[in-house]
């Protein structure tokens with residue numbers, strides 16, 4: 541059966557010292573017996589230090605927030621999936637809406653990033669989600685399904701089995717406006733049915749689909765109670781260990 545996962549997305553926050561302290565605080569506040577797999581999505585500059593700070597304890601995973609679609613070479617400033625892997629990370633967040641919007645990442649480019657991540661033994665946390673105008677027009681299901689089709693459906697069944705999906709409605713990210721648990725459940729069920737249409741029901745049932753967008757201790761229990769919501773991708777609330785751990789233990 542699918543795993544429950546709660547991943548923090550620190551985004552472009554924390555100095556190295558602050559990042560190490562935050563990771564140490566999360567470690568101190570957890571026991572390793574939590575129902576959910578915990579993942580910290582940290583700035584690339586902090587990965588090695590956070591991996592060292594965690595020391596493999598409590599099964600806490602570490603994610604990069606991006607990787608290149610290229611293998612290596614003259615791409616100044618880029619970080620390849622093999623470099624990320626060599627730092628000790630085991631996950632990579634791909635296709636976050638901020639990357640799609642501010643760095644023009646397309647579904648096609650993300651398909652390449654997914655390939656690079658998998659080729660380097662990193663688990664992609666693949667983000668999808670619709671902007672407000674698409675939701676208001678009622679077109680959110682086909683819009684988000686297309687993101688999955690174009691970036692994931694080239695994968696073999698074996699590779700697909702390694703993917704984690706995060707549904708993040710763009711209008712809920714950092715806005716304090718959360719999707720209702722009904723909206724989250726409906727979308728997650730639609731996405732799971734879409735995955736089943738390609739990979740079969742069992743593979744779809746085994747895929748963890750996380751919710752992201754202003755998830756916090758106050759709303760996580762209701763969101764995580766939805767049958768198709770398998771955890772969360774947590775931005776703002778992951779920057780305070782107390783709040784993040786409260787979300788982690790909201791199942």
Ligand code: PGA
Pocket residue numbers: 549708712713714715716752753754755773774775776777
């Ligand atoms: P938020 O961010 O929890 O601050 O809304 C979530 C995300 O962007 O992953």
